[in-house]
Amino acid sequence: MSAATDVRxxxxxxxxxxxGAPRLLAGLDALPSLNLAAHTAIHGxxxxxxxxxxxxLLDASRLSGRGGAGFPLASKLRALHGTHLRVIxxxxxxxxxxxxxxxxxxxxxxxxxxxxxxxxxALQAREVVVAVHDAAAHESVRRAISERPGRGSIRxxxxxxxxxxxxxxxxxxxxxxxxxxxxxxxxxxxxxGNLVSNAETFAQxxxxxxxxxxxxxxxxxxxxxxxxxxxxxxxxxxxxxxEAPIGTPLGILLTAAQAxxxxxxxxxxxxxxxxxxxxxxxxxxxxxxxxxxxxxxxVLYVVDDAxxxxxxxxxxxxxxxxxxxxxxxxxRFGLPALAADVAALAAGQPAALSQAFAHARAVDGRGACSHxxxxxxxxxxxxxxxxxxxxxxxxxxxxxxxxxxxxxxxGSR
Amino acid sequence: xxxxxxxxxxxEIDWTRCDGxxxxxxxxxDRITRDEWGFPVIDGRPVPHADEKAVxxxxxxxxxxxxxxxxx
Numbered sequence: 475m476s477a478a479t480d481v482r483x484x485x486x487x488x489x490x491x492x493x494g495a496p497r498l499l500a501g502l503d504a505l506p507s508l509n510l511a512a513h514t515a516i517h518g519x520x521x522x523x524x525x526x527x528x529x530x531l532l533d534a535s536r537l538s539g540r541g542g543a544g545f546p547l548a549s550k551l552r553a554l555h556g557t558h559l560r561v562i563x564x565x566x567x568x569x570x571x572x573x574x575x576x577x578x579x580x581x582x583x584x585x586x587x588x589x590x591x592x593x594x595x596a597l598q599a600r601e602v603v604v605a606v607h608d609a610a611a612h613e614s615v616r617r618a619i620s621e622r623p624g625r626g627s628i629r630x631x632x633x634x635x636x637x638x639x640x641x642x643x644x645x646x647x648x649x650x651x652x653x654x655x656x657x658x659x660x661x662x663x664x665x666x667g668n669l670v671s672n673a674e675t676f677a678q679x680x681x682x683x684x685x686x687x688x689x690x691x692x693x694x695x696x697x698x699x700x701x702x703x704x705x706x707x708x709x710x711x712x713x714x715x716x717e718a719p720i721g722t723p724l725g726i727l728l729t730a731a732q733a734x735x736x737x738x739x740x741x742x743x744x745x746x747x748x749x750x751x752x753x754x755x756x757x758x759x760x761x762x763x764x765x766x767x768x769x770x771x772x773v774l775y776v777v778d779d780a781x782x783x784x785x786x787x788x789x790x791x792x793x794x795x796x797x798x799x800x801x802x803x804x805x806r807f808g809l810p811a812l813a814a815d816v817a818a819l820a821a822g823q824p825a826a827l828s829q830a831f832a833h834a835r836a837v838d839g840r841g842a843c844s845h846x847x848x849x850x851x852x853x854x855x856x857x858x859x860x861x862x863x864x865x866x867x868x869x870x871x872x873x874x875x876x877x878x879x880x881x882x883x884x885g886s887r
Numbered sequence: 888x889x890x891x892x893x894x895x896x897x898x899e900i901d902w903t904r905c906d907g908x909x910x911x912x913x914x915x916x917d918r919i920t921r922d923e924w925g926f927p928v929i930d931g932r933p934v935p936h937a938d939e940k941a942v943x944x945x946x947x948x949x950x951x952x953x954x955x956x957x958x959x
Contacts, residue, residue: 658904
């Protein structure tokens with residue numbers, strides 16, 4: 475691995491690159507974005523499909539949601555209740571470390587729309603709603619909708635919102651004119667007739683409809699066919715949004731990204747986990763779960779040995795605490811307490827470690843949404859992986875500065 | 888549903904409503920404790936039929952209407 479001499483954060487001009495043949499990112503090596511003509515030339519027209527055939531395809535391909543929770547799309551379809559169905563593309567992606575959904579919406583919006591429109595047609599849903607936070611994504615999708623013949627059935631909404639505003643039930647409330655915060659009841663959005671999934675999931679569905687289950691499974695693993703979009707960043711010289719076969723070894727991805735020697739990798743995002751950077755870890759849901767992490771939203775950020783890992787952890791934990799909607803007491807008070815513990819550890823106070831784990835336990839599972847659970851997973855896994863760093867800080871410090879390998883700004887607003 | 892198959896009711900908290908008044912913990916000390924910020928910590932045990940009356944009372948007096956007894 476070469477040292478990261480020019481480490482840049484993933485920016486709005488995020489590079490895209492691929493390992494293996496591109497599917498979702500096809501054409502983006504040559505063109506900055508695909509209008510309808512370019513899109514159709516590259517991908518062809520999407521086949522129409524009824525509900526039964528769509529479900530057969532989704533079952534055969536085991537396509538699961540790519541927004542974080544990884545729920546099978548077929549199960550989401552079957553869980554839909556009611557006659558007034560809506561298909562909602564969740565394009566909020568309010569996490570500073572993730573850029574893949576914004577990349578799709580900004581550069582190949584028709585692929586996302588194709589998937590959403592096809593699913594809506596199969597379900598005989600009344601409308602497609604595309605919800606974005608980000609101005610550039612909004613403009614791109616607006617232009618794409620105006621190019622399409624069936625534009626009347628697609629509604630574009632832009633809601634400001636913090637991190638939890640992208641949570642599926644919060645998103646649905648926002649679309650319907652309510653506050654973009656999660657409701658108190660743990661009720662599945664399907665019960666109210668809303669199929670909510672993120673932009674990549676609909677783009678993958680659009681690929682699946684064209685290729686069929688067999689073609690879709692030409693790459694990937696047996697249990698998780700296809701490709702995955704990753705946002706790779708942190709201590710790497712070649713950050714970007716990357717399409718790779720599911721199951722690609724972590725070492726291959728890090729080498730291709732020209733990663734600096736890694737202390738740890740943040741996998742899944744800021745609701746995901748810190749893992750040791752073993753090169754043979756397979757980047758799939760099963761592979762990362764076996765390594766104690768999660769694929770989550772497809773985020774892989776390198777915390778390299780030039781930055782203070784514990785300081786990076788403290789900074790993001792503080793950001794997560796600030797993202798609380800402050801509706802639920804344990805999250806509102808517990809996450810800042812946890813963040814203060816991690817900061818105290820970084821300042822060399824060893825007693826803060828047991829306190830951090832106690833506060834983590836006190837918050838876990840005690841909120842209306844999974845924000846506290848995800849924040850606790852992030853912080854606890856970081857404390858486990860960074861034991862050597864914690865020791866160094868106990869002995870007077872690691873001697874490194876916090877270089878901001880884990881961004882806390884740049885989430886879409 | 889038969890008595891045999893009844894898995895029992897469960898206490899649930901609507902965290903968006905709970906303000907940590909603490910009445911529930913005072914009324915049901917063997918089921919509910921309070922964390923360092925005063926918010927209730929419920930054990931996950933199902934509520935047997937014999938306890939339902941006392942539990943319902945706690946549900947009724949919650950000033951924030953945040954406590955619920957849910958039947959599966």
